[in-house]
Amino acid sequence: MDNFTVITKLPGxxxxxxxPxxxxxxxxxxxxxxxxFAQEYAEKGGYVVSVLNYRLGEYLVNQAGGTNLGTLLFYKSYSRPQIRPCNDFAVTGxxxxxxxxxxxxxxxxxKSELEAGRTYQVNYTTSVEFNFFGCPLAFFIHSLKTQPTAYNTIIKLQDKHIISATPELFFCAExxxxYSRPMKGTCRLDxxxxxxxxxxxxIAENVMIVDLLRNDLNRICDNVHVPELLEVEEYKSLYQMTSKICGTLREKSxxxxxxALxxxxxxxxxxKKSTMEIIRRVESFERGLYTGSIGLNSKDRMLHAIAIRTVELENGKGRMGAGSGITVCSEPAEEYEETLLKAKFIETKSEFCxxxxxxxxxKKREFARLNEHLERIAESLGFFKIPCSREALREKLISEAPGPSCDKRVRLSVNSIGEIAVQVFPFIPWQQGRIGLREVRERPKAFTLHKTSRRLNLDLKNFSEHILHTRAGELLExxxxxxxxxxxxxxxxxPVESGLLPGVERQVYIKQRNAKEKRLYLQDLLKADAAVFTNSVRGRIELKIPDAIQPRSSALPASLRGSGL
Incomplete structure (x- = not known):
């Protein structure tokens, strides 16, 4: 994504x-x-996207925090984004x-502040941190499927990506x-x-916040009323309680x-004022955008959502806030579990491994090239910051080794929290047949250099193998x-730098054949005598060219049709 690009569902x-x-x-x-200026710009037909940090509230309420209050972005128009399914990302740690x-x-x-009467409720939050690899846009696309809300948004600000799946409306003015629709009250689906x-x-938490927002709206509105009180909404992992407070603005400003709000x-x-002072003293992290707002102003409407379930990604690190409302009745263990429940937003349905x-x-009753495989997976685990030792991997494999009956393909996997799994499959040898050609888009190096669940999965039916190539025609693997x-x-x-997995058998074959690394292109298929495919389970297969690639193959690029292949 280009800098200052916004993709959002805020307009509906x-x-x-x-x-901008x-x-x-x-x-x-x-x-x-x-x-x-933002109001004038929107009233003239422009669009203003606002990213307002929680610190803006400290300035407005307590005259603290005079810088880094947020960002306003001004656009003349919008377009329809081209979104395609993509899973080129991973979250670990x-x-x-x-x-x-x-x-x-x-x-x-x-609770000591509550008992002293200096506050009635404190929304206490902590930071959820994680490692992020790959494409932020892919994470956003994933959230559109797994956490769909009315306000899904991704924003690129300098080196930071903001990805929000907030379900909570701050205010909508037409x-x-x-009106405002605060969320207060949470429980698990079960x-x-x-x-x-x-x-x-x-219920007490929700009613308390409704009263607070009624008072805030009364500062700028007449006819403040509550048409909906204590409504329950269902989401992917929890229920939330909401209420709706409406008013008539004295001035559209x-x-x-x-x-006011x-x-x-x-x-x-x-x-609000005394509670925010307590929050500043007790919380151990800077909230940043979390619990601020993301909004869109147009000529006819101002719509702003509260920045909860909102992730900030920067330099391979991710963080988001999660919290709960603390009252005198709160049990610390229950509040801690509620915080963990809200953090499930960043867990991905499609398990990364x-x-x-x-x-x-x-025949040998052993795993072929075991040390080389363990070395490679250990390097990958280190790269993705997944805790797991080589010794634990070896022990797990040995404990679940197949019997002596026949050769097997064994899949050793480690998920994002370090859990090891071993699966055994029938051994399938190479089959003589055609070679397919498949264009692939450029992918993050994290998912080409390492063998992960994010690898492309192609059906080999009717083909011995597919040759993957870039749009420019460069051959990969x-x-x-x-x-x-x-x-x-x-x-x-x-070469590996082209974007391919450095396979275990590849290293062996390079030494045996004194093979050279060189950038190869589709046109080189016209000159080559044969294509050799190496796989540490299946071994090697050599297929003659042009016999294996057929002229009518739908995978054959137009530039090579009729070329003699």
């Missing part, structure tokens, strides 16, 4: 904003001028920034009408909707709405093998 459908006319980083010095004991100590400090509807703690009381607690396919040699081309007595193979 998925749209893309790019190449103006970008304003907010501070205490330019706040009023920037927000007034998910962890809370606090230990359980540190969390409990913070809750104890908050003309002089405005606890059931009725549990949440009848739970006194969750973006700046005055933000001054920001930050939303559902993510601070009540009363690193794996090796290893031949079980039934086979779908389950490495590729060599033979020219007389000389062998050449594409």
């Amino acid at each position: 459908r998925l749209v893309k904003f790019s190449s 006319e103006e970008v304003i980083d907010l501070s205490s010095e330019n706040f009023a001028e920037a927000f007034n 998910i962890r809370l920034s606090q230990s359980r004991s540190e969390y409990f100590n913070a809750i104890a400090e908050i 003309g002089r009408s405005i 606890q059931g909707e009725d549990f949440l509807k009848n739970d006194e703690k969750n 973006f700046r005055k709405i933000i001054e 920001f930050p939303c009381g559902s993510i601070t607690g009540a009363p 690193v794996f090796e396919s290893i031949l079980w040699d039934s 086979g779908s389950i093998s490495n590729l060599f081309l033979r020219f007389g007595e000389e062998y050449f193979t594409p």
Whole structure:
């Protein structure tokens, strides 16, 4: 994604904003001028995307934190994004920034403030941190499927990607009408909707925040009322309780709405001012965008969502906030579990793993080239920061080794939290047949240099193997093998830098044939005598060219049709 690109569902459908006319980083010095300009720009037909950090609330409520308040992006128009399915990402090492004991100590400090009457509720949050590999846009596409909400958004700001699947509306203003729909009250799906509807703690939390928001709206509105109270909404992993508060604006002013409402009381607690002072003292991390807001202003509407379930990615690291409302009735263990439940947003349905396919040699009763496979998977585990020792991998393999009956293909895999699995499959030898040609898009090196569950999976039906190549026609590898081309007595193979997996058998064959690494192209298939495919389980197969690639193959690029292949 280009810098300052936004893809969002805020207008009611998925749209893309790019190449902004103006970008304003907010501070205490330019706040009023920037927000007034944003309203003028939108009223003239433009679009303003706002990324407002929680720190803006500290400035508005307590006159603290005068810089890094957020960003306003100004666009003339939007387009329809081209979104295609993609899973080129991995999340590993998910962890809370606090230990359980540190969390409990913070809750104890908050409860002392509650008992002293300085606050009635504190929305306490902690940071969820993780390692991120691959393409942020792929993570966003995944969230569209697994965490669909009305406000899914991805934003590229300098070196940072923001990915939000927030379900919580901050406010929506159309003309002089405005409403807010805070979320307060949570339970697991297995606890059931009725549990949440009848739970006194969750009901008390919601009613308290409704009262706070009624007071905030009364600062800028007439006719403030609550048409919906204590409604329950179902999401992928939990139930949430919501209410709706409406009002009629005395003046249509973006700046005055933000001054009155920001930050939303559902993510601070009540009363807002004193509770935010407690939050600043007790919380151990800077909230950043978390519990701020992401919004879109157009000529007819201002719609802003609260930045919960919102991930910030930068330099291979990811983080998001997660928290819960603390009252005098709160049990620390239950609040801790609720925080963990909300962190499940970043868990991926499609489990990521690193794996090796290893031949079980039934005659020798051993795993072929075991040390080489263990070395490669250990390197991959280190790269993805997955905790697992080589000794544990060896022990697991040996303990589940197949019997002496026949050769097997054994899959050794390790998931993102270090759990080892061994699966045994029938051994399938190479089959004589055609070679297919398959164009592949450029992928992150993390998923070409390492053998993971993100590898391309092609059906070999009616084909011996596929040769993968780039749009420019550069040859890469086979779908389950490495590729060599033979020219007389000389062998050449594409270099790893082209974007391919350095297979175990590839290294062996390079030494045996004194093969050279060289960039190869589709045109080289016309000159080569044969293609050799190497795979550490199946071994090697040499297929004659042009016999194996047929002229009418649908995989054959147009540039080579009729060329004699």
